[in-house]
Amino acid sequence: MIESAVTGRGLHERFLRGLELSPGRTAVRVDAESLTYEAMHELALRRAGALLAMAPQPPRAVAVLADKSPFAYVGILAAMYAGVTVVPLNPRFPAERTRRMLVAAGVSAVLADAAGRASLAETGLDLPVLDESAPAPALDAPAAVRPSDVAYILFTSGSTGRPKGVPITHAANDHYFTLLDKRYDFGPEDVFCQNVDLNFDCAMFEMFCAWGNGAAVHAIPPAAHRDLPAFFAERRMTVWFSTPSGISFIKRMGGLTPGSMPTLRWSFFAGEALLCEDAAAWQVAAPRSRIENLYGPTEGTVTITGHRWSPETSPALAVNGVVPIGRVHEGHEHILLDEGTESQTEGELCISGPQMTSGYLDPEDDHGRFLERDGRRWYRTGDRVRRLADGELVYLGRLDAQVQIHGFRIELAEIDHVVRQYPGVQNAAAVTRPAAHGGLELVVYYTGDRVPPAALRQALATHLPDAMLPKAFLHVAEFPLNSNRKVDRARLAREAAALSDGAS
Template identity: 75%
Template sequence: MTETPVPGHGLHERFLRGLALAPGRTAIRVGAESLTYTELHELALRRAGALRAAAPRGRHVVAVLADKSLTAYSGILGALYSGATVVPLDPRFPAERTRRMLVTAGVTTVVADGTGRAALAETGLDLPVLGEPGSAPALDAPAAVRPSDIAYILFTSGSTGRPKGVPLTHGGNAHYFELLDERYDFGPDDVFSQNVGINFDCAMFELFCAWGNGATVDAFPVTAHRDLPAFLAERGLTVWFSVPSSISFVRRIGGLTPGSMPRLRWSFFAGEALLCEDAADWAAAAPNSHVENLYGPTELTVTITGHRWSPETSASVAVNGVVPIGAVHAGHDHLLDDGGSESAVEGELCITGPQMTPGYLEAEDNEGRFLERHGRRWYRTGDRVRRLDNGELLYLGRLDAQVQIQGYRVELAEIDHAVRQCAGVQNAATVTRPAPAGGLELVIYYTGDRVPPATLRRQLSAHLPEGMVPKAFRHVTEFPLNSNRKVDRGRLAREAAGTPDAAG
């Protein structure tokens, strides 16, 4: 039986709800430019009309290849209004990577700004490009969609060296945002940071949480981190979202003084482990804000758990100094798989439910990423977790971050935590490199004060078996970050592999 469109399940309907709440308020702000809800709605309808005129018959796939700009945001909304699947892309990625993603997603049309046009030209692909909407008639209303229709496709890194395309449905997003509406009290007076790249799944949280509640989205420039409290005050931001690595950067330049960000009401962190120390410092700097640690792979629609930081209880149950990730969203089931048997307490987190992707764009990428259990399909997160008595989960680390060192089964997060306890160390990232005698050895990169390697070894020897004490310690002013502003551990590992001496 053919599935029919269901009102209320289209991701774009989040914007329509905001339009009804706050038609004259600002929907998007990029620097000195802005559009109200009414203006962005009308522009999106014009874009949708132009896309319909340019696309071949049948369902179409629209890439948005642009820097953070009114073109990018109206392009995303216009593509959704047209009934298309949206593929947000970073125009500054290498040309071959962009070409691969455009081809894999089956893109039929590209919405691009000047940077995006140049990036597309480097791929050698001949695809229709839309900048401004042009003279095509606007749509009268957004197109209807089915819950199973793909709202957007995002790309994650793949172990094979090529990006993996992850399609997410309108129905999965509807379930997700309904849960967020119940949990949070966002409204038209809120101003959201749009911090991450539009190709990052957390951008969907920033955009559609705001737009579903008539709030303003403010595109956040990277340079604003240099004086974050001043920028937040100037722009009136009330909702913050970033990866946890941003906290240490803001702290280092003096932006985390107690009470420095009083207007924030909500602060969200996702994308990597949130340390208790960082959560506590941020909460002190933003004393009127709830701080939440969100967790979820792209394959489960942005985030699938959440834990609200409590200075009284969160740190007391943390493992390796990492804030708990919380309970799995309602409407989903999860199991903890431990080598083929289901553990009631600890194992790989596997989840099934409405937020789960129907599968990767390329079928071979599905191998090993899904389980068939109890007559259902489960997504394997690759993350090892522990379940608390209250049902919340503790993040223990990536399964692929578990390594064998001289017979020891080592969780790299445990080493990170031990090094952070050393005097003078602020943060640490553990990587491995080939050992001269075979196998692997541990290399530590750390921030904070420069500490003699012998001092670090002596302190760690009090807590770790000799086989787990790192062989090399490298002091850095700050960690390298990837395009999503996460610590680039891959780059550190490559550097470590080319560095034979245990420098301090």
């Protein structure tokens, strides 16, 4: 029974709205397991009660350290029902990285499955763990939250060799999802894919767009990617979300034949540049789907712009074959800075408004990422964009050494930092090159002693997730320098691209 009114202030209240619309319908399905809205609500109330009953005092932040399962989805909702900050974490990440994130977020309790408990044990941290059997009286209703309370904390790659924590408030999410409700016609009959990892901000789009409209969320099992059209047909999938790299993969698996995905109504792509040729191929395979190219940093609450693909008009707006990213969301201001001077046409995209985080968990990380200007606080995206005549924006590339690999945001300097820790290595420079099957892959050049590539990879795997592990390690006597006497990464990237994938 729902005791609290839907005020629009708490992110969890979107689930309550879905509960009102679809009490007996599926809220989440993972493989053969599923939970209705009513069942998930009751489970979340019980687990929230267990969190708040913890001694000596209720936690301020709760990590959900679990593989995708009904337990993980309920855990995210339960933390929000308890009125505490949720920190979704991947139990497959290296233990040291997980430890740093748990400490940085101030986590004082963990909701964990078997993989999560094993991961936590490797961190050496002594934190109380709630599993599926944790007994406690259920809450009568979700706890009240304030708009300024932090709904969740996510982590992005950091140039100092440690991940940066990004707190996102309930108010930021309320603004974001209110805009999405106006833009899209989702409803209880929709079936959403849940494709990305739960520690990735796009998972919030997948879950709470669906739950706010009484729709079902279906986790996509890895095996389904071998024949996604068949999976879509079986599940009657209507809403898809992935990085653009997903298009290339499905194409390689033979899934992008004309009309192969007729059930899709909406297709969303974010996290990387979307190529016009890929959008066009997807449209042919999903002729009834509207396609949107979304853009946004984690610091801006999932996405901050959107462009609706049109086979007739979008290609003419593209730059370098990349689909525009669209207009900045209503209620926000944006400026383009070209070497510190505001430009009307092209420059670094800086955004101010209700979706922006107020800063990182560690204030030292704010340096260089936030700007005080015209009485406002602006977030510097580090992305260079061009403003078209109609006001839409086109992504041109990164200003710094931050890249996207399969939607995972990576600071190349973080990889450099970790490689340099290996005995005998003097310096390191990570670059990207085109992967054989689309997208980008990482290559590291290093100086000092020559080290077997397998040894370097094994050492890095203890500190970095799989998405950040380089494809190749290339030893050089010294780095080439550009005219500014800096490491010429552009030249290294060109050389890496000219080498075979097996080079080491």
